[in-house]
Amino acid sequence: MKLKVLLLSVFLITCMPLFALAADYQIGEGDSLDIAVWGVKELNFPVKVRPDGKxxxxxxxxxxxxxxxxxxxxxxLAARLKELVKNPIVTVTVREITNSKVYIFGSGVKAAVYDLSRRTTLLQLLCTLPDVKTADLRNSYLLRGGQKVKTDLYRLFTLGDIGQDLLLESNDSLFIPLLTDRSVYVLGAVNTPKAIEYREGMKVMEAILESGGFNKFANQNEVLVRRKSGAQEQSLEVKAKKLFKDGDLSQNIELKPGDYVLVKESFF
Incomplete structure (x- = not known):
């Protein structure tokens, strides 16, 4: 009996990585399992979970x-097998996972089905998507059971807010739309009004300087950033003189894709 327990201990230590991997995994239809009952050769067998879950x-x-x-x-199984085997020692190992998947869709990335063969977080999944940098992460979301459990993935992936990360579960769906407008538009009293391709972290004065700077008619204290978010529009005032003369860095606001920077003319 002591030898039996010792051999079982060695077996469990050897298989520890497999057990740790599947510790909190839920078996699903199509998964392949290895069932083993210690000392009973007839009850050591591979099996595949049928579509009915049995x-x-x-x-x-x-x-x-x-x-x-x-x-x-x-x-x-150990409780059920007590009728057939004295003190049955049962092990169940998940040999192949086919049931646990995450579905990725939306025009911002290539549609795909991701196999959750190991514990995977949302951030880890995003890091595997090649097109995610050109996607609209602010309007992306994660669906679970038909409900949005995470929105605005920009904070997680771009700003590095790890507190926004979460563990993925089987049948989660990740929606990532295309970022349709990746430009910032600078208009009005600048030397070269133009559309500028948006860059992460771009600020209003950077966009104005890239458009040739203020022209001689510009009112540097009358700059508006017009931004549309869904059906809502907002206008943000920028007083460049406060930035230049007083060093007020709060005036140099960060831009977003699709922003319009309007520099007004002076009446004097």
Whole structure:
């Protein structure tokens, strides 16, 4: 008996990475499992979870496996097998995961199905998407059970707010739209009114200087940044003289894609 326990301990230590991987995983339809009952050769077998969520166990017949963690299924099988085996020691190993997936859609990235073969966070998934830098992360969201559980992925991926990260679950859906307008428009009393391709962190004075700077008719204290967010529009005032003379950095506001920078003319 002592030898039996010692050998079991060695077996469990050897398989520890597999058990740690599947510790909180829920078995689903299509997954492949390895069932083993220590000392009973006839009860060591591979099995695939059927579409109805069940597996067939010799001596027990059909057993529901879908929705259970491997450890829970082990306990359930051990209780059932007590009628056939004295003190059964059961192990359940997830050999192949086919059930756990995340669905990625939207015009901002290539549609894909991501296999959750290991614990994966939202940030880790975003880092695997090649087109995410040109996507509209501010209007992206994560769906779980038909409900939005995370919106505005810009804070997480671009600003590095790790507090916005979360662990993905099976059947999550990630919607990422295309960033339709990646330009900033500088108009009015500047030397070269133009559309400038938006760059991360671009500020209003940077855009004005890139448009040739203020012309001789410009009223530097009358600069407006017009921004549209959904159906709402807002106008942000910028007083450049306060920035130049008083060093008021709050005037040099950060721009967003689609912003219009309007420099008004002076009446004098």
């Amino acid at each position: 597996i067939t166990v010799p001596g027990l017949g059909e057993v529901v496996a879908s929705g259970m963690a491997p450890s829970t299924l082990q306990t359930h």
